[in-house]
Amino acid sequence: MEMVVDNLGVARGGLTVLEGVRFALAAGQALILRGPNGVGKTTLLRTLAGLQPAVAGTLRVPPESVTYAAHADGLKAVLTVAENLAFWAEIHGGGDVQAAMAEMNLTELRDRRAANLSAGQKRRLGLARLLVTGRPIWVLDEPTVSLDQASVTLFAGVVRAHLARGGMALIATHIDLGLEEAAVLDLAPFKARMPVASGGGFDEAFA
Amino acid sequence: MEMVVDNLGVARGGLTVLEGVRFALAAGQALILRGPNGVGKTTLLRTLAGLQPAVAGTLRVPPESVTYAAHADGLKAVLTVAENLAFWAEIHGGGDVQAAMAEMNLTELRDRRAANLSAGQKRRLGLARLLVTGRPIWVLDEPTVSLDQASVTLFAGVVRAHLARGGMALIATHIDLGLEEAAVLDLAPFKARMPVASGGGFDEAFA
Amino acid sequence: MMPDLGRYAVAVLSSYGASLAMLVALVALTWWRGARVKRQLAEVEARQARATKGEP
Amino acid sequence: MKALLLRDVRLAIRAGGGFGLGLAFFLLVAVLVPLGVGPEPATLAKIAPGILWVGALLACLLSLDRIFALDFEDGSLDLLATAPIPLEGVVAIKAFAHWLVTGLPLTLVAPVLAVLLNLPGPGYLWLVVSLLAGTPALSVIGAFGAALVVGVKRGGLLLSLLVLPLYVPTLIFGAEVVKRGASGTEVSVPLLLLAGITAGAVALLPFAAAAALRVNLR
Amino acid sequence: MKALLLRDVRLAIRAGGGFGLGLAFFLLVAVLVPLGVGPEPATLAKIAPGILWVGALLACLLSLDRIFALDFEDGSLDLLATAPIPLEGVVAIKAFAHWLVTGLPLTLVAPVLAVLLNLPGPGYLWLVVSLLAGTPALSVIGAFGAALVVGVKRGGLLLSLLVLPLYVPTLIFGAEVVKRGASGTEVSVPLLLLAGITAGAVALLPFAAAAALRVNLR
Amino acid sequence: MSLWEYANPKKFMQVSAGVLPWMAGLTGLCLGVGLIWGFFFTPDDFRQGSTVKIIFLHVPSAMMAINAWVMMLVASLIWLVRRHHVSALAARAAAPVGLTFTAIALVTGALWGQPMWGTWWAWDPRLTAFLILALFYLGYIALWQAVEDPDTAADLTAVMCMVGSVFALLSRYAVKFWNQGLHQDSTILKVGEKDPIAPVFYVPLVVCIFGFVLLFVALVLMRTRTEIRARRLSALLARERLA
Numbered sequence A, B: 001m002e003m004v005v006d007n008l009g010v011a012r013g014g015l016t017v018l019e020g021v022r023f024a025l026a027a028g029q030a031l032i033l034r035g036p037n038g039v040g041k042t043t044l045l046r047t048l049a050g051l052q053p054a055v056a057g058t059l060r061v062p063p064e065s066v067t068y069a070a071h072a073d074g075l076k077a078v079l080t081v082a083e084n085l086a087f088w089a090e091i092h093g094g095g096d097v098q099a100a101m102a103e104m105n106l107t108e109l110r111d112r113r114a115a116n117l118s119a120g121q122k123r124r125l126g127l128a129r130l131l132v133t134g135r136p137i138w139v140l141d142e143p144t145v146s147l148d149q150a151s152v153t154l155f156a157g158v159v160r161a162h163l164a165r166g167g168m169a170l171i172a173t174h175i176d177l178g179l180e181e182a183a184v185l186d187l188a189p190f191k192a193r194m195p196v197a198s199g200g201g202f203d204e205a206f207a
Numbered sequence C: 001m002m003p004d005l006g007r008y009a010v011a012v013l014s015s016y017g018a019s020l021a022m023l024v025a026l027v028a029l030t031w032w033r034g035a036r037v038k039r040q041l042a043e044v045e046a047r048q049a050r051a052t053k054g055e056p
Numbered sequence D, E: 001m002k003a004l005l006l007r008d009v010r011l012a013i014r015a016g017g018g019f020g021l022g023l024a025f026f027l028l029v030a031v032l033v034p035l036g037v038g039p040e041p042a043t044l045a046k047i048a049p050g051i052l053w054v055g056a057l058l059a060c061l062l063s064l065d066r067i068f069a070l071d072f073e074d075g076s077l078d079l080l081a082t083a084p085i086p087l088e089g090v091v092a093i094k095a096f097a098h099w100l101v102t103g104l105p106l107t108l109v110a111p112v113l114a115v116l117l118n119l120p121g122p123g124y125l126w127l128v129v130s131l132l133a134g135t136p137a138l139s140v141i142g143a144f145g146a147a148l149v150v151g152v153k154r155g156g157l158l159l160s161l162l163v164l165p166l167y168v169p170t171l172i173f174g175a176e177v178v179k180r181g182a183s184g185t186e187v188s189v190p191l192l193l194l195a196g197i198t199a200g201a202v203a204l205l206p207f208a209a210a211a212a213l214r215v216n217l218r
Numbered sequence F: 001m002s003l004w005e006y007a008n009p010k011k012f013m014q015v016s017a018g019v020l021p022w023m024a025g026l027t028g029l030c031l032g033v034g035l036i037w038g039f040f041f042t043p044d045d046f047r048q049g050s051t052v053k054i055i056f057l058h059v060p061s062a063m064m065a066i067n068a069w070v071m072m073l074v075a076s077l078i079w080l081v082r083r084h085h086v087s088a089l090a091a092r093a094a095a096p097v098g099l100t101f102t103a104i105a106l107v108t109g110a111l112w113g114q115p116m117w118g119t120w121w122a123w124d125p126r127l128t129a130f131l132i133l134a135l136f137y138l139g140y141i142a143l144w145q146a147v148e149d150p151d152t153a154a155d156l157t158a159v160m161c162m163v164g165s166v167f168a169l170l171s172r173y174a175v176k177f178w179n180q181g182l183h184q185d186s187t188i189l190k191v192g193e194k195d196p197i198a199p200v201f202y203v204p205l206v207v208c209i210f211g212f213v214l215l216f217v218a219l220v221l222m223r224t225r226t227e228i229r230a231r232r233l234s235a236l237l238a239r240e241r242l243a
C-alpha cells in the first residue's frame, strides 16, 4: 500500500495551477500540504481523490482506497448524526458507526438532527465519516476549520490512531495541527510558470 | 457612542444557550469573543446585530450603527469586485469604494467577477464591505477563515485603523489575530444552565 | 418596378421584411461581437507583451 | 433603493440569472398543452384563455424562488435587513424587479403564443391588458410566498404549493377577461376586479412578506 | 445501493423533503385548469387526458432539481463518486427513488383527479396503465437533465427548458393512450411505443447522466 | 497533412481569415441574385398567387435550420471523440444561426399559412416538429451560457446535443403518429416526381438555397473565429489572475 505522485500537473478552470508535484506516501505516514491562498491545494487534493483528471505526470494510488473530505461534508440536515454515519458506513460496506462516534466525541449527539448542530459539531461529524469508510488514505482539505482548540487536539489524536493502524493522511491546512511526526510539503515551489504570450499564437490558449 | 450589554440571554432553536452576558464597548475599543464550539458565539453575534431578539436582559446599541459579517458574505458571483462594493456603498448612502479596495488590497482585482476569486480573495472582498458601510460597530463571526497569514495581518491593521477612527469591533474567533489591545471575553462561563425538569410543568418548555 | 402582389401583398411583404430583418440582426450581432472581442483581445495581448518585456 | 432595483435586474440579465427562461417556460407550456390535448382548432380556441393564463402563472411561479433564496443563501439578506432601508421597501423593490424581468416580458410575448393556441381575434388586446393588470399581483403574491419559504432548502415545490392557491382569484378574473374579450362581450367587471386584486396585493403584501422575512432570518 | 435508495426515500419523506408536494402540485394543476378554462363538462372531458398528462409531467418536473442538486451542494455527490459503487448505479438508483416518491404516487392519485376533469369512464384504467408505463421515463429523462445542470445555481428553470422537449414523445404517446382508451378504440400501438420509450430511456440514459455528472464534478 | 490539422486553432484562424472574404462576397451575390430574382422576376402561381414568392425564404431557411442541427451534432461528436476545441466552438457558434433560420422558417410559414390554410398556425406534424426543434436550440444555447467553465460547457452541450437529437427524431415520429397534416411533403430533392416544382420557381429557389448554405458557412466561420478569440481572451485573463 503506497501512494506515489510523480511530476504531477493539475489544472483548474482550464489553467494549470501546479506542475511537477512529486512525493510518495507509505503506510503509516502523513503529509501536510501548505501554501498561500489560491496556490492550488484544493485542486491538487481533488485530483488525488480521483474527482478530476491530472493534466500531466503520473499518479499511482491503490484503487478504491481514498476518501476525501472538503468543506462541504455531505451531511443531510434532516438525518440524525447516527443516521448520517450509518448511511456512509453501509455504502462502504459496513464500518463501525458506534466506534466512530465515540472517537469523535459525538455519542451524546447521536440522535440530534444534523441541522441542529453548531458549525464545529458539524465538522466533527464530517470527520467521523472518514472512520466509517474504512479506507486507508485520507485526503483532507482544511479539516479543522471552525473547530475549537480541544477539538483540534482530539482530531490530531484520531489521525495518529489512523496512522498507527497503517493508514495514510494528506492534509491541506493553514494552521498548526500538532502532528509533529507528519512531513510538510510547501506547494509554493510547484506553482506553474505561465508560458510567455507569443504574439498571435492561438495554441497555448487552450492548454 | 457606546454599546452596552447587560445580563443578556440569547436563544437558538427555542433553547437559551447563553445567559447573563455582560460587557460594554466604547468608541475605539475591540472585544474578542472566545469559547468552545457550540457555546453560542454565532447566536450572540446575530442578536447583537439585531437579526434575532434577545430572550432576556438589555442590549443598548445606537440605532443603525451595526454591520455584521458572517461566513456567507453577501457577494454576487456575477458582479465584479467594484460592482459588489458599489452596491453596498450606495445602499448605505455612499461610502468610498476606492479607499475600501485600497485598504483591503483589492484594487488590482477591481474588474474581476467575484466568481473568479479564490477563497481568500473573496473573504477580503467581504471584509472590504465593512468599510463602505461607514458604520461604526463591526460584528464579525470568524472573519479570518481561509485567510493566509499575510492577509490576517493586513486585516488586523484594517481593524486597528477602524478603531483609531473611533470605531468598535466585536470579533468571534478561534485563532490569534494579533490584536493585542483588544479585550478578550470567554463565553464559557455564560453557558445557560439547563432548567431542571420539574414534573408536569409545561412552562419552561416555552421559555 | 414593384411587382403586383395582388391581395397577398401583406403576407409576402411582411415575410420578406421579417426574414431580412432577422438576418440583418444576426449578421450585425455577429459582426459587432466579433469586433468587440477582437479589440479586447488585442488590448490584453498588448498589455501582456508589455508586461513580459518590462519585467525581466 | 434604486441601487437595489438596478442590481436585481442586472443579476437577472447576466448569464445564469434566469432572464428569458421564464419566457421559454411559457412557450413550453403553450406547446405541451396542444401536444397533450390534440390539435383541433375549435377545442384549442376554447381553452386558449385559460391555458395562457395558467401558463403565465406557472412561468412566474418557477422564477419566484430566486427572489429571496439566492440572497438568503449568500448572506445578502442578513445584510439588507440591517441596512438603512426598510425591509418592506426591499420586498417591494424585489417584487418590482421580478415583475420587470418576468411579468412584463410574459405580457409582451403572450400574443405570439396565443397564435399557437388559436385564440380568437378580439381576444389579443384583452390578453395583453389582463396580463398587464394581473402579473404585478402574481409577482407580489409570489414574493410573499418566497419570503415564507426562504429558509427551506430547494423549497421550490413547497413554494408552488403555498402560492398557487393565492393565485386562484387572479387567475379566474384574468382568464375571464380574456374569455369575454375573445367572445366580444363586456369585460369591465372582471377587469376591475383584477385591477383591484393587484392594487390590494401591491399595497398590503409587502408588509406581510417583510414580517415573514424577519421571522425567517431570526 | 439499497442504502442509497433507502436514504433518498427517507430524505424525501422527512419534513422539507418534497414528498407529497408533487402530488399537491398535480392536484393544483388539475384544479387550476378548470378554473381557467371554465366548467363545461364536454370541453373538460375532451381535454382531460392531455391535461392530466401535462399535469403529471409538470409535477414530475418540479421535483427534478432535488435529484442531484442537494447532494451536489452539500458535497455528498463528490463522496458518492468516490464510493465503491459505479456512478451509473447511483444515477439509476436516484432516478428510481425519484419515481417511487413522485411517479408512483402520481399514478395512484390520477384517477381521483380525473373525476375533477370529467374523464369518460373507460379512460380510467388506461390513465393508470399509461402513467405506470410512462412515468419511469419521465424520472430517468429528468435525472439526465438534472445531471446536466447540477453545477448551475438555482438551475430549475434551465432544467425545465432542457427537459420538457425531451418529454414530448412520452407525453404524446401517453395522452394518446388515454384518449383512445376513453373513446374505446384500440390502444396497443401507442402503449407499446410508450413502453418502448421507457425501456430505451431506462437502459441508456443513466450512462449519459453519469457522464454528465462526471464532467460537472471535475 | 491530415484534415485534423484544421482543427488546430492557429491553423483555423489562418485559413478562415483567407477564406472568409470570398465566402462573404459569394454569399452576398447568391442571396442577392436569388432573392431579387425570386421577388421581382417570378410569375404568380395559378393556385397560390403571389404567396409563392415566400418559398424563396421559407424552404432554404427550413432546410438550413435542420442542417445546422446536424452540423452541430457532428461537431459535438468530433469534440467528444477527438477533443478538438475548434469543433466544440463551431458547434456553439452554429446554434444561434440555426435558431434564427428556424425562426425565419416559422415566421414565413405562419405568414404563408394565413392566406393558404386560413390560419397562422396549425398543429401539423411538420410544423410541430419545427417548433420542437426551436426548443432544442433554445435549450442548447441556454446550457452553453449557464455553465461557467468552457470545457465543461462543451462536454455537457455535446452530450445534450446527442441525446436531444435522438429525442428530436422520436418527437418527429410521435407527432406524425398524432396527427395527419396539412403541410406538403418534401418534393425539392426528388427529381422526376409527377408533380415537380415548375422551373420558373425551381431555378431561383436553388440559387437561394445555395445562398443560405453560404450564409450559414460564412456566419459560422465568423462566429467560430470570435469564439476562439473569446476563449483565448478569457484564458489570458485567467492567466493574468494566477500570475
Ligand code: HEM
Residues within 6 Å of the ligand: F055, F058, F059, F062, F063, F105, F106, F107, F108, F109, F110, F112, F113, F114, F116, F117, F126, F127, F130, F131, F183, F184, F185, F186, F187, F188, F189
Ligand atoms: C409555421 C409554419 C411552417 C413550418 C414550420 C414549415 C416548415 C417547413 C419545412 C421544415 C420544410 C422542409 C424543407 C425541406 O427540408 O425540404 C418546408 C417546406 C415547404 N413548405 Fe413549409 N412550413 C410551414 C408552413 C408552410 C405553409 C403555410 C406553406 C404553404 C402553404 C408551406 C409550404 C412549403 C413548401 C411548398 C415547401 C417545400 C416542400 C418541398 O417541395 O420540399 N409551408 N416547410
Ligand SMILES: Nc1ncnc2c1ncn2[C@@H]1O[C@H](COP(=O)(O)OP(=O)(O)OP(=O)(O)O)[C@@H](O)[C@H]1O
Residues within 6 Å of the ligand: A012, A013, A014, A017, A035, A036, A037, A038, A039, A040, A041, A042, A043, A044, B116, B117, B118, B119, B120, B146, F238, F242
Ligand atoms: N472556476 C475557476 N475558474 C478559474 N480559476 C479558478 C476557478 N476556481 C478557482 N480558480 C483559481 O484556481 C487557483 C487554485 O484554486 P484552489 O481552490 O485550488 O486554491 P487553494 O490553494 O485551495 O486556495 P485556498 O487556500 O484559498 O483554499 C486559484 O488561484 C483560483 O483563483
Ligand SMILES: Nc1ncnc2c1ncn2[C@@H]1O[C@H](COP(=O)(O)OP(=O)(O)OP(=O)(O)O)[C@@H](O)[C@H]1O
Residues within 6 Å of the ligand: A115, A116, A117, A118, A119, A120, A121, A146, B012, B013, B014, B015, B017, B035, B036, B037, B038, B039, B040, B041, B042, B043, B044
Ligand atoms: N436550529 C437549531 N435548533 C436547535 N439548536 C441549535 C440550532 N442551531 C444550533 N443549535 C445549537 O445552539 C448552540 C449554539 O450554536 P452557535 O452556532 O451559536 O455556536 P457557536 O458558538 O457559533 O459554535 P461554533 O464555534 O461551532 O461556530 C449549539 O450548541 C447548537 O447545537
Ligand SMILES: [Mg+2]
Residues within 6 Å of the ligand: A041, A042, A043, A141, B119
Ligand atoms: Mg482550498
Ligand SMILES: [Mg+2]
Residues within 6 Å of the ligand: A119, B041, B042, B141
Ligand atoms: Mg459559529
